[in-house]
Amino acid sequence: MQGIKFLGNKRIQVKDFPKPQSQRQNVVVKVKASAICGSDLHGYFRPEESEFIAGHEVAGEIFEIDRPTYLKVGDRVSIHNMIGCGHCEFCRSGDWIFCHRVKILGHSVHGGDAEYLVVPERNCFLLPSDLSFEQGALLGDAVGTPYRAIKRLGVNGTHTVALFGLGPVGLGALLILKLLNCKVIAVEISQYRLDMGREFGADVVLDPRKEDVLAKVKEFANKKGIDVSIDCAGQAITENQALEVVKEGGRVAFVGENASATIKPSDQFIRKELIVIGSWYFNVGEYEELTNLVQRGLGIEKIITHRFNLEKAEKAFETFASGQSGKVIFRFD
Numbered sequence: 001m002q003g004i005k006f007l008g009n010k011r012i013q014v015k016d017f018p019k020p021q022s023q024r025q026n027v028v029v030k031v032k033a034s035a036i037c038g039s040d041l042h043g044y045f046r047p048e049e050s051e052f053i054a055g056h057e058v059a060g061e062i063f064e065i066d067r068p069t070y071l072k073v074g075d076r077v078s079i080h081n082m083i084g085c086g087h088c089e090f091c092r093s094g095d096w097i098f099c100h101r102v103k104i105l106g107h108s109v110h111g112g113d114a115e116y117l118v119v120p121e122r123n124c125f126l127l128p129s130d131l132s133f134e135q136g137a138l139l140g141d142a143v144g145t146p147y148r149a150i151k152r153l154g155v156n157g158t159h160t161v162a163l164f165g166l167g168p169v170g171l172g173a174l175l176i177l178k179l180l181n182c183k184v185i186a187v188e189i190s191q192y193r194l195d196m197g198r199e200f201g202a203d204v205v206l207d208p209r210k211e212d213v214l215a216k217v218k219e220f221a222n223k224k225g226i227d228v229s230i231d232c233a234g235q236a237i238t239e240n241q242a243l244e245v246v247k248e249g250g251r252v253a254f255v256g257e258n259a260s261a262t263i264k265p266s267d268q269f270i271r272k273e274l275i276v277i278g279s280w281y282f283n284v285g286e287y288e289e290l291t292n293l294v295q296r297g298l299g300i301e302k303i304i305t306h307r308f309n310l311e312k313a314e315k316a317f318e319t320f321a322s323g324q325s326g327k328v329i330f331r332f333d
């Protein structure tokens with residue numbers, strides 16, 4: 001089967017891999033849609049060759065099963081990209097993301113940028129018939145990640161929200177916030193993504209290189225601090241701004257990945273008594289809430305701006321890495 005391999009320094013090879021086999025509880029999925037994620041770019045830019053096929057935002061059709069318990073060949077599924085041990089306290093409560101023995105598609109096992117993918121049956125969630133494969137591929141990172149942060153912050157339609165970063169997760173957050181009827185000011189440096197933010201209903205979009213973020217957000221919040229801020233950019237500067245713009249007693253989520261940043265705990269959140277959370281991915285039990293969101297008009301597929309066949313993998317990654325795109329997705333027609 002065809003799959004992609006990062007060769008290092010932005011070079012990608014589309015090559016033949018052995019087709020995976022179903023064995024015991026592992027099923028083979030024929031991939032129908034696989035989306036490129038910001039986290040794939042580490043492997044893309046790194047100088048070393050990657051060991052595994054990339055891709056962890058995947059939907060497809062069950063192709064082969066060895067010992068089925070509830071799935072059958074032909075079932076349409078969305079894939080949960082973290083393979084937990086299945087037995088620890090975290091796995092038992094649906095928080096596979098915390099499993100100490102977790103394997104992540106595309107990072108520690110082969111991912112979905114290939115014709116076929118092998119995963120445990122429990123990682124396959126049935127896709128409702130009115131959801132497309134593309135929507136299915138976006139349910140995890142683009143819907144589940146922002147949804148869980150927004151839910152845990154207790155955001156509702158009375159809130160005014162500052163959103164930092166309009167990559168795919170930020171755009172997903174914006175769609176959810178507008179579905180909830182929040183007022184949103186979005187901060188982003190890519191003009192392409194600012195335009196998408198405006199189109200998706202952000203009340204104000206601003207480019208931090210052209211405008212004073214703190215002053216603009218304050219103006220947007222009627223001279224007070226804002227109720228909620230969500231950082232999807234994962235930059236030290238946006239994380240600091242997310243803490244600064246929120247009012248006393250406000251709520252902040254750090255969602256964008258960042259290895260380190262310097263903050264000022266006393267001024268920025270102790271004395272403002274903020275609630276600050278980190279949020280990574282969704283709990284398995286929330287899958288139905290995610291499909292409900294899409295069925296009730298979330299319009300998540302709007303974040304897809306480019307579609308490629310696997311043969312055009314280099315072009316696909318180049319497009320996504322440029323910031324001149326929303327979500328970029330591989331199709332397998």
Ligand SMILES: [Zn+2]
Pocket residue numbers: 037038039056057141
């Ligand atoms: Zn992702």
Ligand SMILES: [Zn+2]
Pocket residue numbers: 084085086087088089090091099100101
């Ligand atoms: Zn576990």
